[in-house]
Amino acid sequence: MRPNNKIFFSLLSVLLVLVLIAAIAFGAVRILPSEMLAAIEHWFKLEPSKSIYENVFLQLRLPRVLLCAITGAILAVSGVLMQGLFRNPVVEPGLIGTSAGAAFGASIVFSLSPFMSPIFKTLLGPFLVPVFAFAGGLGATFMVYSLAKNNKRVSILPLLLVGMAINAIGLSGVGLMTYIARDPQARSITFWNLGTFSGASWFQVFFTGIVAIICILIAFKQAKKLNVLLLGEQEAGYLGVEVNKLKTSILIVNTAMVSVATSFVGVIAFMGLIVPHVLRLLIGSDNRKLIPASVLMGALLLTLADMGARLLLAPAEMPIGIITSIVGAPLYIFLLKKYQFNQNDL
Amino acid sequence: MLAAKQLKYNIGNKRILDNISVNFLPGTCNLIIGPNGSGKSTLIKLLSGALENFEGEVNYDGVNLKTFNKQTLASCRAVLSQQTELSFPMLVEEVVLLGRNPHFEFNPNKKDIAIVHEVISLLDLNDFIKRNYQSLSGGEKQRVHYARVLAQIWDRPNRAHRYLFLDEPLNNLDIYYQQLFLSIAVKLLNETTTLIGVVHDINIALRYADQLFFLKDGALIENGVPEKIVNAILLKNVFNIETQVIVHPSTGKPVVIF
Numbered sequence: 001m002r003p004n005n006k007i008f009f010s011l012l013s014v015l016l017v018l019v020l021i022a023a024i025a026f027g028a029v030r031i032l033p034s035e036m037l038a039a040i041e042h043w044f045k046l047e048p049s050k051s052i053y054e055n056v057f058l059q060l061r062l063p064r065v066l067l068c069a070i071t072g073a074i075l076a077v078s079g080v081l082m083q084g085l086f087r088n089p090v091v092e093p094g095l096i097g098t099s100a101g102a103a104f105g106a107s108i109v110f111s112l113s114p115f116m117s118p119i120f121k122t123l124l125g126p127f128l129v130p131v132f133a134f135a136g137g138l139g140a141t142f143m144v145y146s147l148a149k150n151n152k153r154v155s156i157l158p159l160l161l162v163g164m165a166i167n168a169i170g171l172s173g174v175g176l177m178t179y180i181a182r183d184p185q186a187r188s189i190t191f192w193n194l195g196t197f198s199g200a201s202w203f204q205v206f207f208t209g210i211v212a213i214i215c216i217l218i219a220f221k222q223a224k225k226l227n228v229l230l231l232g233e234q235e236a237g238y239l240g241v242e243v244n245k246l247k248t249s250i251l252i253v254n255t256a257m258v259s260v261a262t263s264f265v266g267v268i269a270f271m272g273l274i275v276p277h278v279l280r281l282l283i284g285s286d287n288r289k290l291i292p293a294s295v296l297m298g299a300l301l302l303t304l305a306d307m308g309a310r311l312l313l314a315p316a317e318m319p320i321g322i323i324t325s326i327v328g329a330p331l332y333i334f335l336l337k338k339y340q341f342n343q344n345d346l
Numbered sequence: 347m348l349a350a351k352q353l354k355y356n357i358g359n360k361r362i363l364d365n366i367s368v369n370f371l372p373g374t375c376n377l378i379i380g381p382n383g384s385g386k387s388t389l390i391k392l393l394s395g396a397l398e399n400f401e402g403e404v405n406y407d408g409v410n411l412k413t414f415n416k417q418t419l420a421s422c423r424a425v426l427s428q429q430t431e432l433s434f435p436m437l438v439e440e441v442v443l444l445g446r447n448p449h450f451e452f453n454p455n456k457k458d459i460a461i462v463h464e465v466i467s468l469l470d471l472n473d474f475i476k477r478n479y480q481s482l483s484g485g486e487k488q489r490v491h492y493a494r495v496l497a498q499i500w501d502r503p504n505r506a507h508r509y510l511f512l513d514e515p516l517n518n519l520d521i522y523y524q525q526l527f528l529s530i531a532v533k534l535l536n537e538t539t540t541l542i543g544v545v546h547d548i549n550i551a552l553r554y555a556d557q558l559f560f561l562k563d564g565a566l567i568e569n570g571v572p573e574k575i576v577n578a579i580l581l582k583n584v585f586n587i588e589t590q591v592i593v594h595p596s597t598g599k600p601v602v603i604f
Contacts, residue, residue, distance in 0.1 A: 083434075087433045087434075088433055089433060089434065223452075224447065224450075224451075224452055225447075227444060227447075228444050228447045230432055230433070230434055230436070230444075231430055231432065231441075231444060232430060232431070234396055234427065235425075235427065235430055237395075237396060237416070238394065238396065238420065238423075238424065238425045238427075239420050239444065239445070239447045239448060239498065240416045240417035240418075240419065240420025240421070240447060240448040241416070241447070242416055280434060280435060281435075284435060284436060284437065284440065285434035285435055285436050285440075286436075286440060288452070288453075
């Protein structure tokens with residue numbers, strides 16, 4: 001039996017708000033709700049913050065939690081989109097090269113930035129890592145897409161196979177950069193590859209937030225067509241969907257938002273797998289419900305995971321990718337086993 | 347009228363369809379029959395607009411198929427395929443509702459829902475409405491898709507013409523549902539509806555077809571009213587088997603025995 005839509009969405013929203021507040025409150029420093037309110041009040045009145053706690057709240061905790069929530073939403077929606085496009089529940093957003101390419105781009109900055117022209121670095125400023133990651137993600141996705149393209153058509157199977165190859169190349173590139181990097185930088189690559197929110201800033205929150213809103217809205221508008229695509233490309237064509245147009249727009253939207261998120265927080269594996277799977281069990285496969293629900297649940301689960309990353313080894317911090325992988329990898333194996341007999345669906 | 351002129355289709359250097367010109371009239375049941383690899387399904391795909399890189403012309407009431415807007419075409423032309431699989435859990439009513447896709451913008455309206463329930467009843471699927479599609483048997487799944495396809499062209503604004511294609515849809519069905527599928531299709535027929543189908547069972551084809559089309563090696567060997575064209579020589583020529591053609595005692599239609 002499926003839960004009532006209104007109740008389900010309200011419950012999810014309330015839970016999300018509670019988790020966000022908890023995530024802000026708990027950490028190396030504990031922040032009381034009264035301090036949160038005071039900080040917001042001072043900020044509105046443009047007064048300076050009264051205590052260190054208010055500063056921690058405004059400058060560290062709040063942007064971190066918000067960036068985490070936005071990233072969770074992006075990764076979850078991306079999972080829904082890619083799985084719908086490939087008609088396969090075992091597909092991860094990073095599968096078509098986006099994540100590996102973005103990681104490679106970022107690792108180049110970490111290892112080779114001493115050799116880059118200072119003018120170039122000043123020019124890009126805080127955008128240096130994101131721009132390289134975005135270029136890498138876009139480049140890798142474009143390569144996969146154009147190599148898999150045959151006779152003006154993009155079939156799913158070649159897309160997946162070429163995606164695997166490009167992923168391997170991207171990860172080798174990351175490995176190479178790690179190898180030639182000196183010690184402290186090498187460590188930051190490792191950290192980057194497992195994801196972290198420790199460097200979250202307001203700039204990142206706004207940048208990622210705007211990209212997320214635009215991309216998710218575009219995807220949501222296509223939700224009905226994505227539903228029809230569940231029947232396969234030929235049937236979708238019979239039902240009046242311009243399949244190639246739909247696939248191209250979804251791929252572009254997906255690449256943009258995943259690259260931007262990845263460039264700020266690193267590769268966070270399996271979020272795009274966990275959230276859609278759980279939601280399909282709960283509310284079914286209708287993308288008109290699945291996309292908004294993924295926004296809420298993706299934000300909720302990644303915020304929880306980040307809380308775990310901060311608290312489990314406190315005062316030290318764990319890369320968040322370890323937590324999502326511990327939960328996600330077994331699920332991935334389970335899904336692979338469950339669907340291995342459905343290979344002809346590809 | 348659906349008119350095809352000099353259709354040619356190649357895959358690589360292999361000619362799949364060779365110079366086929368044929369007309370399908372509204373109100374008639376047109377069934378295509380032929381051995382494996384004779385181009386039957388390809389012909390359906392060309393006529394229904396699934397394949398576009400062919401030579402020749404397909405016209406729906408004088409309008410070239412290639413000039414159609416995809417959504418406009420989808421609101422008057424539906425195709426029931428051989429097999430359609432879903433990788434995700436969906437309720438039967440959700441799958442049938444997908445057939446209304448060309449008719450609503452984002453959310454279905456009351457009319458769409460009413461049509462969905464009508465076709466679900468027609469195909470005897472009332473007990474399955476809230477079932478997960480993936481848990482159904484092959485034959486039940488095919489009934490769900492038939493309901494979906496019928497929902498797609500159920501209503502005809504301004505009595506516009508509609509076209510129903512059946513692309514070997516009977517393979518998973520028992521005799522009862524094979525007959526039900528075709529008798530439902532035949533009941534829909536009227537002056538604005540054209541039915542074009544591919545079936546494998548020659549006797550099913552003889553029973554329901556107004557016009558039969560024999561394909562072999564991508565060419566149209568013979569077509570016409572079954573009683574007039576079907577005989578042992580033709581069947582030997584097309585299928586390379588020895589048969590006898592007798593007359594059905596009650597319907598008076600030809601029956602092939604092997």
